[in-house]
Amino acid sequence: MTYDLVIRGGTIATASDVGKADVGIRDGRIVSIADRLTGGDVTLDATGRLVLPGGIDAHCHLDQPQAPGLASAGAVMADGFRSGSISAAFGGTTTIVPFCVQHRGESLLAAVEDYHRRARGEAVIDYAFHLIVSDPSPAVLGQELPALIRRGHASLKVYMTYEALHLSDRQILDVFEVAKREKAIVLIHAENHEIIGWLATRLEAEGRTAPREHAASRPLPVEREATHRAVTLAEIAEVPLVIVHISGGDPLEEVRRARARGFTVIAETCPQYLRLTAEDLDLPDMAGAKAMCSPPPRDAAAQASLWRGIEDGTIDIVNSDHAPYRFDAAGKLRAGPRAPFRKVANGIPGLETRLPILFSEGVVGGRIDLQRFVALTARNNARLYGLSRKGTIAVGADADIAIWDPERRLTIRNERLHHNVDYTPFEGMAVQGWPETILSRGEIVVEAGALKGVPGRGRFLEQTTSSAYRRERGERSWI
Numbered sequence: 224m225t226y227d228l229v230i231r232g233g234t235i236a237t238a239s240d241v242g243k244a245d246v247g248i249r250d251g252r253i254v255s256i257a258d259r260l261t262g263g264d265v266t267l268d269a270t271g272r273l274v275l276p277g278g279i280d281a282h283c284h285l286d287q288p289q290a291p292g293l294a295s296a297g298a299v300m301a302d303g304f305r306s307g308s309i310s311a312a313f314g315g316t317t318t319i320v321p322f323c324v325q326h327r328g329e330s331l332l333a334a335v336e337d338y339h340r341r342a343r344g345e346a347v348i349d350y351a352f353h354l355i356v357s358d359p360s361p362a363v364l365g366q367e368l369p370a371l372i373r374r375g376h377a378s379l380k381v382y383m384t385y386e387a388l389h390l391s392d393r394q395i396l397d398v399f400e401v402a403k404r405e406k407a408i409v410l411i412h413a414e415n416h417e418i419i420g421w422l423a424t425r426l427e428a429e430g431r432t433a434p435r436e437h438a439a440s441r442p443l444p445v446e447r448e449a450t451h452r453a454v455t456l457a458e459i460a461e462v463p464l465v466i467v468h469i470s471g472g473d474p475l476e477e478v479r480r481a482r483a484r485g486f487t488v489i490a491e492t493c494p495q496y497l498r499l500t501a502e503d504l505d506l507p508d509m510a511g512a513k514a515m516c517s518p519p520p521r522d523a524a525a526q527a528s529l530w531r532g533i534e535d536g537t538i539d540i541v542n543s544d545h546a547p548y549r550f551d552a553a554g555k556l557r558a559g560p561r562a563p564f565r566k567v568a569n570g571i572p573g574l575e576t577r578l579p580i581l582f583s584e585g586v587v588g589g590r591i592d593l594q595r596f597v598a599l600t601a602r603n604n605a606r607l608y609g610l611s612r613k614g615t616i617a618v619g620a621d622a623d624i625a626i627w628d629p630e631r632r633l634t635i636r637n638e639r640l641h642h643n644v645d646y647t648p649f650e651g652m653a654v655q656g657w658p659e660t661i662l663s664r665g666e667i668v669v670e671a672g673a674l675k676g677v678p679g680r681g682r683f684l685e686q687t688t689s690s691a692y693r694r695e696r697g698e699r700s701w702i
């Protein structure tokens with residue numbers, strides 16, 4: 224047998240197995256996994272290396288037009304599909320799922336067409352989109368959404384906060400009803416909008432506007448209440464639900480309770496909640512804005528709760544929530560060098576650092592094994608979001624592969640990263656393990672620190688039905 228490419232001598236890890244074998248690739252797919260494969264047009268020596276499925280980052284924001292009324296209004300996203308996908312690839316990720324946002328009064332179909340245009344010709348790796356529904360009008364619920372879901376846009380996000388995006392409970396139920404009928408998977412941003420508004424107004428009246436007050440305006444109960452309400456709405460509608468960016472133990476407990484009642488609730492966290500705390504919001508000269516995301520980073524106890532959730536299986540997926548606002552006047556400080564927290568764009572970058580941080584803290588740190596690492600960062604996202612040929616190393620799968628040096632130690636520095644953001648919230652953090660050679664559908668896209676993939680080679684992926692719908696209600700076997 225001949226191959227376009229053979230990866231020799233590495234240790235392969237999937238969500239279920241770890242073992243030494245060679246990988247044979249032809250026409251973009253994995254066609255053979257066996258010992259001592261020969262006959263590759265190209266052979267990569269992976270001795271001493273880990274051969275992992277490329278990561279799937281199923282929560283990132285790229286080139287997202289901002290609605291008026293958001294804290295981020297006017298702050299442009301520094302990464303589009305080109306720099307965002309390049310940065311992702313350098314960090315070992317081979318599929319991204321950013322968000323296509325519908326603004327109020329706008330057609331969802333028009334938003335999707337616009338977002339396809341933004342992606343076209345840009346990405347170096349494959350991508351799908353989640354649809355953010357901010358205006359569930361009769362036309363959207365009755366025609367546009369069902370048509371889009373049938374066309375492979377099979378995941379939606381709804382918001383319980385942010386002035387221009389949040390839906391009422393009744394509107395959320397309307398969206399859930401369509402999602403259930405069409406078998407789309409819904410993600411929800413769970414924070415209580417009214418409490419945040421009340422607290423923020425009070426803080427502002429007291430002159431408390433520094434970045435650290437962002438955390439004071441969205442304490443953990445704000446997230447716990449909304450998570451409880453979100454899963455309650457999902458129970459009423461009998462629809463599976465993904466709770467994104469969980470920041471601490473209380474909302475995680477709500478997930479556990481809902482599961483104990485028999486409902487399918489999927490839990491996501493992000494590296495920032497494992498590594499940052501509210502103290503990072505309290506740095507001088509507005510530097511705290513570099514850690515400002517929603518929900519905000521919490522404390523050491525929250526971090527410990529999240530790690531427990533990762534270890535005991537409560538947390539299913541770890542994504543970046545990459546939101547590429549620069550720190551300078553084009554981004555976070557758009558409202559001035561002393562901008563009050565309410566005028567600072569929420570969100571932080573992390574596409575390129577997600578996998579190295581979780582690998583270093585999780586696998587090297589002895590908290591999770593390699594299989595669990597692959598499940599959390601690739602395989603579970605593939606199943607949950609209907610990315611059928613992604614997230615594993617198996618015959619027939621797309622040859623989306625990251626070859627890692629598990630021994631490589633380095634310090635995260637923004638100058639090493641490939642995004643267009645002018646900072647990383649993880650500056651100075653030491654990690655062990657880094658992805659070196661990245662393949663997307665069998666093509667080398669990153670090698671020896673250099674970009675090899677051509678922008679535009681990345682393809683749009685039509686999603687199939689989420690595995691959350693393929694099982695009996697209540698079973699955790701969607702994974």
Ligand code: URP
Pocket residue numbers: 284412468515516517518544546569570571
């Ligand atoms: O602060 C955040 N997380 N910004 C990005 C948008 C979102 O809510 O996911």
Ligand code: ZN
Pocket residue numbers: 335339374376
């Ligand atoms: Zn489309």
Ligand code: ZN
Pocket residue numbers: 412467468517
């Ligand atoms: Zn969110």
Ligand code: ZN
Pocket residue numbers: 282283284544
């Ligand atoms: Zn997000």
